[in-house]
Amino acid sequence: MSFPGPERLGRGAVIRPGQPHPFEAEAHFKVDYELIDSAERLAEVVDRMHRTWQGRRRMVVKLEVDQHRLRQPQVINQPLWELGADFTLVKERLHFLIWANNWDCRDGKPIWWWGRKAANLGGTVKGWADIITADGSHVWVDGGPREPLDLEVVSSESIEAGRLVLQRKPDRVLSQDLDPAQLAAVEHRSGPARVIATAGSGKTRTLLARLRYLVDNLGVEPGLITALAYNKRAADEMKQRLDRSDLHIRTIHSLGWAIVREVLDNPTLLEERGVRDILRQMVPDQRTPNKDTIGYYLEALSDTRMKLSDPTDTEDERSDIPGFARVFHRYRDRLRREGLADFDEQVYLAVELLLASPELRTRWQRKCRHLLVDEFQDLTPIYLLLLRILASPRLNVFGVGDDDQTIYGYAGADPKFLIHYDRLFPGAAEYSLDTNYRSTAPAVKAAKCLVEHNRERVPKQLVPSTGADDRPECFDIQEWPDRDITDKAVQQIQKWLDSGGWAWDIALLTRVNSSLLPV
Structure with missing residues (x-):
């Protein structure tokens, strides 16, 4: 066995107090009880350790605490609104790093624990690398972030999955369907990545190509990868385009529901009518003609959970939901007693269960070693909290989105999650897809002019594709009095149809549904 191993593997060392450093290192960390008991300092040190590990820079850790204390998994039973979206299992991440x-x-004598674990799967701890496999190959068992390496290595992820298999040395992705920016994102080397994908730039194509690349080119076990779409329609479209039964694409809610069903005995998912029936038994009697008073509580229930708000604060901020804080707790208690869940509870309860059960958390984290997330800009605080728990301790999330396209702000979605991505996922690489393949050149120019007025955003380009229709008439703004707008729209649509256009090529957007009646 070669100590400390090839420099490009970036291996460090753990030593006791007073021991000399075994080699030169770029980073040095002291882990003592003072650090463990200081939440702010611990978070800062863990962030630096994570970036050191992610960058494969040698570190030396002086360990001055009882190893058994570090091993103890965290059990969190606090209300979720006290944790917030940026909560992380920092002590578990520390132990991992x-x-x-x-x-x-x-x-004194160096031990490479990954080599010992590989021996349990059939390897032999000897030779000039870490182990010798059954076929006589000398290979390294890599504990760094999974990435293409010009060495014979077995990833620690494979060892955790019970597989002693060599990591592939991927060939370059050759595809006529990817432009250079898309290809760069697909071939992202390792760790978390933020892909800013402007409208019409091929974000779904890029995400699916990345999913295939991980399995087909890099050899990542399919069971370690989860891809998430924002809603069922998007997930179904991605599954159809991917056409692979071995790769997993699901919505955030279906992911949460799968976690809940693993714990609860045959739970039932309520539709809105069932939720209303329960709320009618709990909310104060305040019947008001022509007002949906139960609807106010429905809205508050969703807001409180999606935004990770304190139910007392939700009640204080509104005048139409008296007693809401008490209703919130009674309602959720009843759901648990009767094995029920509503739409938002799928995610909210899943987070609570994961935080309270280290065993459950570990099982699901193994399924999310590589997490790919579409429409990242529309994540609400509870969604982000779920993803960061599942992605821990590696925080390996490939997030695709556009902060200029946040459309669920009313539900708590915050473009800052995408803007400050590196704070949430340390060491994240950044990619940008700027070419719009969907729209005409004048439309792209107008959109660029509009979104540049957003105050908080990631600076980006927005350009039409080569050969995009650049006729000025492709984008025409007409101003009419409100009373005439619908009639003018009908006339324009009829004009297009009379000139040979197809109805399925026409989209009509309006602020309220009543405007569509004449159409």
């Missing part, structure tokens, strides 16, 4: 890619040098 101490040992993920570091030699155990505490007793």
Whole structure:
């Protein structure tokens, strides 16, 4: 066995107090009880350790705390609104980062624990690398982030999955369907990545190509990958386009529901009518003609959970939901007693269950070692919290979205999650898809002019594709009095149809549904 191993593997060491450093290192960390008990300092140190591990830079960790205390999994039973969307299982991440890619040098003779674990799967700890496999190959067992390497390596992810298999050395992706920017994102080397994908730039194509690349080119086990779409329609479209039974695409809610069903015995998912029936038994009697008073509580229930709000604050901010804080707790207690869940509870309860059960959390984290997320800009705080829990401790999330296209702000979606992506997923690489393949050149120019007025955004280009229709008449703004707008729209549509246009090529958008009646 070669100590400390090839420099490009970036292996570090864990030592006891007073031990000399076994080699030169770029980063040094002291883990003592003072650090463990200081939440702010611990978060800062773990962030630096994560970036060091992600960048494969050698570190030396001086370990001055009881290893058994570090191993203890976190059990969190706090109300979710006290945690917030940026909560992370920082002590579990610390334990992972101490040992993920570091030699155990505490007793003088270095031990590479990944080699020992590989031996349990049929390898032999000897030779000039870490182990010798059954076919006589000398290979390294890599504890760093999974990425293409010019060495014979077995990824620690494979070892955790019970597989002693060599990591592939991927060929370059050759596809006529990807432009250079899309290809760069697809071939992202390792760790988290933010892909800013402007309208019509092929974000879904890029995400699906990345999913195939991980499995077909890099050899990542399909069971370690989960791709998430924002809604069922998008998930179904992605499944159809991918046409692969071995790869997993689901919505955030279906993911939450799968977690809930693993814990609860045959739970029932309520539709809105069932939710209303329960609320009618709980809300104060305030019948008002022509007002849907139950609807106010429905809205507040959703807002409180999606935004991770304190139910007391929700009640204080509104005048139409008296007693809501008490209703919130009574309603959720009843759901749990009767094995019920509503739409938002699928995610909210899943987060609570994951935080309260380290065993459940570990099982689902293994299924999300590589997490790909579409429409990242529309994540609400509860969605983000779920994803960060599942992606821990590696926080390996490939997020695709456009902060200029946030449409669920009313539900708590915040473009800052995408803008400040690196704070949530340390060491994240950044990619940008700027070419619009969908729209005419004048439409792209107008859209660019509009979104540049957004105050908080990621600076980006927005350009039409080569050969895009650039006739000025492709984008025509007409101003009419409100009373005439619908008639003018009908006339324009009829004009297009009379000139040979097809109805399915025409889209009509309006602010309220009543405007569509004459059409």
